[in-house]
Amino acid sequence: MKHFISMEDITNEEIYQLLEMARMYREAEYKITKQTFVANLFFEPSTRTKTSFTVAERKLGLDILDFATETSSMQKGESLYDTVKTFEAVGAECLIIRHEDDEWSKALNKKINIPIINAGSGKKDHPTQSLLDLDTIYQEYGYFKGLKVVIAGDVKHSRVARSNAQMLSKLGAEVYLTAPDHFTETELGYPYIPIDEAIGICDVLMLLRIQHERHEAKSNSTLNYLEEFGLTKKREKSMKPRAIILHPGPVNRGVEIDTSLVECQRSRINKQIENGVYARMAILTKQLLEWKVINKTDIVKVKPRIVATKKQKAN
Ligand code: CP
Numbered sequence: 077m078k079h080f081i082s083m084e085d086i087t088n089e090e091i092y093q094l095l096e097m098a099r100m101y102r103e104a105e106y107k108i109t110k111q112t113f114v115a116n117l118f119f120e121p122s123t124r125t126k127t128s129f130t131v132a133e134r135k136l137g138l139d140i141l142d143f144a145t146e147t148s149s150m151q152k153g154e155s156l157y158d159t160v161k162t163f164e165a166v167g168a169e170c171l172i173i174r175h176e177d178d179e180w181s182k183a184l185n186k187k188i189n190i191p192i193i194n195a196g197s198g199k200k201d202h203p204t205q206s207l208l209d210l211d212t213i214y215q216e217y218g219y220f221k222g223l224k225v226v227i228a229g230d231v232k233h234s235r236v237a238r239s240n241a242q243m244l245s246k247l248g249a250e251v252y253l254t255a256p257d258h259f260t261e262t263e264l265g266y267p268y269i270p271i272d273e274a275i276g277i278c279d280v281l282m283l284l285r286i287q288h289e290r291h292e293a294k295s296n297s298t299l300n301y302l303e304e305f306g307l308t309k310k311r312e313k314s315m316k317p318r319a320i321i322l323h324p325g326p327v328n329r330g331v332e333i334d335t336s337l338v339e340c341q342r343s344r345i346n347k348q349i350e351n352g353v354y355a356r357m358a359i360l361t362k363q364l365l366e367w368k369v370i371n372k373t374d375i376v377k378v379k380p381r382i383v384a385t386k387k388q389k390a391n
Contacts, residue, residue, distance in 0.1 A: 077367050079192040080359055081181045082201045083243040090362075091210060091247065097358035098211050098351070105378040107137040110370050114170040114360070115141040115163050118195065119156070122174055124325055124349055125195045125204065129172050132356035141168055157183055164190050169369045170360065191363035199233045199290055205324050206239035208355035210247070212348050213280055216320055221248030226274040228254045229284035229305065229332055232261040233291065236324045237284055241266055252278070256305050259286075271304075275311045283307060283323040283332045298331045307333040312340070320344050 078085055100106070114133055118126050133140050141163065145151075150159060156175065163171055170191045173180070178198035196202050210220075217223060225244050231237045231253050241251045241264055251266045254274040275281065283306075286298060302308060307321065312334070321333070321343045329335040338345060364370045 081194045083203050083206050083239045094358045098354040101354045101357045104380045108374050109376050110374040113139045113168050115168045116172045119175045128352040129356050131353045191367040199235050202235040202239050206243050208352040211351045211355050212344050223249045223279045224277050225249045225280040226252045226278040227282045230259045230286045231255045232259045233287035234284045281321050301331050309334050
């Protein structure tokens, strides 16, 4: 049994199982019939991850325990460990945690006896984002081996870059990085190439948000950023015909990407958010099964999901 903390710990086989489960949840409605309590403990701001976990949990029929740092006993000085231990004692059976500390999981790993899912740890890991990104790529291409994936932007401060580079590389994709000098991180071990070369070769362009909140000093990092390092309209025209654009969000429009491209034909930015719900349903299920909180027989198919055809959508 392991917590879902880092893509470092996840095998290729587990990824394909999770992608298959996400597909299953996209195509039909399932419920977990055993009453199961989960808590979303977000100590850092979030829109996408928190709401998509909430939707994923509600779709599965899980009971969500309320938590907000501002109204919790953390205001009286309670630590992360004691807060988490309290949730375990009160009856939570799975915890979703986001925290600014790169290593928050180390203090909890062996001491918490219910599954923990990492919803973002500092600049280190964002495994659930990575799974939804993999799902989005897999839906598009149906394979990873040999795909050229360029991760572009604030690599140095990005947990999305780390999680995705690790997993995509394990799955056989060719990972390239492109970043201004002040945003490079050589430790990652993937080749850096200039932005204009990167744009021309990629099958997947994964843009990164500039992580102002993690910068040590305030800088003019957005000045001329779009023209020098971002996806301009001119650069988009030199992408391969089938290449797609990803961005974990939130997007700094006009900085990492020209605002007119955020919803362009090759953008999958909103698709990523949609896929996040099913990817997180899959991760929740995997963890609840692995930790024997539920059995397979507790998962019941309710009905097929009605997927609108192109014609119905047009009407
Ligand atoms: N991609 C992502 O983690 O977005 P949020 O910070 O809005 O959750």
